[in-house]
Structures are given as structure tokens and as C-alpha cells.
Amino acid sequence: MKVFINKKIPETGITMLKEAGLEVTIPENNDLSEKELLQYFKNADVILNVGQNKYDKDFFEQFPNVKAIALFSVGFDHVDIKEATKRNIPIGNTPDVLSRATSDVAFLLMQSVSRRASFYFQKVKDGNWGNFDPLYELGQELYGKTLGVFGLGRIGFEMAEKCKNAFGMNIIYHNRNHNEEAEKQLDAKYVSFDELIAQSDVLSVHVNFKPEQSDLFNASVFEKMKKNAIFINTARGGFHNQKDLYEALISGQIWGAGLDVTNPEPIEDNDPILELSNVCVLPHIGSATVEARNGMARLAAENIIAFSKGEKMPHIANPEVYEV
Numbered sequence: 001m002k003v004f005i006n007k008k009i010p011e012t013g014i015t016m017l018k019e020a021g022l023e024v025t026i027p028e029n030n031d032l033s034e035k036e037l038l039q040y041f042k043n044a045d046v047i048l049n050v051g052q053n054k055y056d057k058d059f060f061e062q063f064p065n066v067k068a069i070a071l072f073s074v075g076f077d078h079v080d081i082k083e084a085t086k087r088n089i090p091i092g093n094t095p096d097v098l099s100r101a102t103s104d105v106a107f108l109l110m111q112s113v114s115r116r117a118s119f120y121f122q123k124v125k126d127g128n129w130g131n132f133d134p135l136y137e138l139g140q141e142l143y144g145k146t147l148g149v150f151g152l153g154r155i156g157f158e159m160a161e162k163c164k165n166a167f168g169m170n171i172i173y174h175n176r177n178h179n180e181e182a183e184k185q186l187d188a189k190y191v192s193f194d195e196l197i198a199q200s201d202v203l204s205v206h207v208n209f210k211p212e213q214s215d216l217f218n219a220s221v222f223e224k225m226k227k228n229a230i231f232i233n234t235a236r237g238g239f240h241n242q243k244d245l246y247e248a249l250i251s252g253q254i255w256g257a258g259l260d261v262t263n264p265e266p267i268e269d270n271d272p273i274l275e276l277s278n279v280c281v282l283p284h285i286g287s288a289t290v291e292a293r294n295g296m297a298r299l300a301a302e303n304i305i306a307f308s309k310g311e312k313m314p315h316i317a318n319p320e321v322y323e324v
């Protein structure tokens with residue numbers, strides 16, 4: 001079975017695939033042109049996909065040879081899952097192994113914003129240390145404040161646990177379902193979406209993105225948030241309207257924002273949000289640790305190996321393909 005990996009991944013995953021007797025192709029060049037990519041797709045039975053390439057109806061029609069896709073990500077918003085399922089194409093993903101790393105970034109952003117760390121770091125780098133000023137660009141403390149988690153799954157739970165342990169924060173959340181473990185262990189309280197936005201001092205997004213949730217966090221939501229609120233997004237940039245977010249920040253409707261994902265992504269160099277002292281933007285590095293990336297490589301390889309043996313992918317976005 002021929003496996004095409006579109007970018008180099010940690011060796012552990014490649015070794016697993018080769019030891020399972022699979023024929024693995026990885027291009028030398030990480031930045032393939034569209035034309036080169038199509039050529040590789042044409043010759044693959046299975047794709048191990050790194051990044052946000054779109055897998056939609058057109059793709060599946062153009063490449064009927066592709067029988068399975070193992071994503072090197074937990075998110076699968078770039079795949080038309082319905083279309084893949086209709087064609088019996090399993091789509092593997094990489095949950096759990098990146099929950100700690102991604103929640104670490106949410107926690108890091110929350111602290112960086114609350115103390116304007118990236119703004120001050122930039123000043124130091126610019127040779128502008130500044131004199132002690134009792135009133136200049138003050139931060140805010142997080143002790144005893146309320147963390148609102150939008151989507152309390154694995155990553156949201158890790159974020160909530162850190163906030164509870166570090167700052168004794170109260171946890172409220174909005175989810176499709178109640179998370180009983182979080183309610184028991186973290187005393188987390190389920191609230192409606194409207195209550196979540198009205199009560200959170202820090203609001204952190206941890207939901208799998210669907211197109212119908214585009215711009216969910218927009219002007220009408222920001223205006224209902226607290227004036228001291230910090231908005232954190234480590235999930236997908238599509239969740240927030242970035243212009244509305246900027247307006248909410250400069251008009252003082254909310255206090256700050258920490259983004260590991262932007263809208264659009266990558267962010268434009270001249271986006272005015274980058275100039276604000278109460279904003280920290282990172283380039284989508286949620287899973288960028290050695291541990292998480294090794295775990296992702298392992299899970300993606302496990303998915304492909306299981307598929308090659310005619311078994312169920314153990315980590316899958318569309319388990320319906322196995323329901324007869």
C-alpha cells in the first residue's frame with residue numbers, strides 16, 4: 001500500500017509505517033507546488049496530511065485512488081467529512097496527544113495578555129526599557145476570576161484544570177453535553193452561551209470548528225462581555241471576526257485578546273490588532289512541542305497501519321464509515 005506524507009514528520013511515525021511494510025513517499029521539499037502535490041496524490045492509496053489542505057468533493061472525485069486519509073491534526077474542519085463518509089473513506093485524526101501542549105498555549109496567552117508580556121518584551125527588544133511608572137500599561141491579576149470555557153472537551157479540561165490550580169479560578173463552561181468529570185473534579189458549572197459570555201473574565205475557545213460557527217464571536221457577542229474580559233482562541237481563527245475583535249479592544253468593550261489562531265490565517269502583516277499592548281498573537285503553535293508532535297506522528301501511523309490491515313482506524317473523525 002502506497003502512503004504519501006506531504007511534509008516531513010517526526011521519524012517515529014515514518015519508522016512505524018516502514019516497519020509495517022508500507023511503501024512511504026515523502027518529498028524532499030516541504031513546500032510543494034500545486035502541480036507537484038497533484039502528482040503525488042495521483043500515486044497514493046493513503047495520504048498522511050500535514051496542514052490545512054482541503055479535502056472536498058472535488059478532491060475525492062479527482063483522486064478516486066485515495067482510500068483513506070490520516071490527518072496530522074486533531075482538527076478536521078478542512079475535510080468534507082460527509083463526502084468522505086459517503087465514499088467510505090476513513091479520516092483519521094490525532095486527539096489527546098496534543099491536549100496538554102495546546103492548553104499550555106491557551107494558559108500562556110492568558111498570562112501573557114493579562115500582564116502585557118509580549119508588548120513589554122517588544123519594548124525591551126526595541127531598546128526602550130522605560131522608567132518605572134506607577135500607572136503605565138498595567139496588567140490585571142487572575143486570582144479568583146472566572147474562566148469561561150467554550151467547549152469543555154479534552155483541551156478545555158486541561159486549560160480549566162491549570163487555571164483552577166494556578167489561580168483558584170472559578171470554572172464555567174458551555175458545551176453540547178455536560179462534562180461530569182469537570183463538574184466533579186473542577187467544580188465546573190454548565191451555563192448557557194449567553195451566560196458564558198456575560199460572566200467570563202477569561203473566555204477560552206476549545207471547540208472543533210464547523211463552518212456554521214464562522215464569526216460566532218462578533219460585535220454583538222463582544223459587546224455583551226465584561227469590560228475586563230480576555231478572549232483566548234487556540235482553536236480556529238474562523239470562530240472570531242477579527243475586525244470586530246479589534247473594535248471591541250480599542251473601544252474598551254473587552255480588555256484583551258490572546259490568539260494562537262487568526263482570521264485570516266496567517267494574519268496580515270499590517271493587521272492593526274498587532275499594534276495593541278493587550279494582545280498576544282502566536283503563529284498556530286498549539287501542538288508545537290517535541291512530545292505532542294511525536295505523539296501525533298505515532299497516532300497517524302497507527303491509523304494507517306490499522307487501515308492497511310483492514311482494521312478500524314483507532315483515532316477517527318468519521319467512525320460512521322465502519323457502521324454497516
Ligand code: DGY
Pocket residue numbers: 072073074075076098235286287
Ligand atoms: C490541530 O491539531 O488541529 C492543530 O490545530 C494543528 O492544525
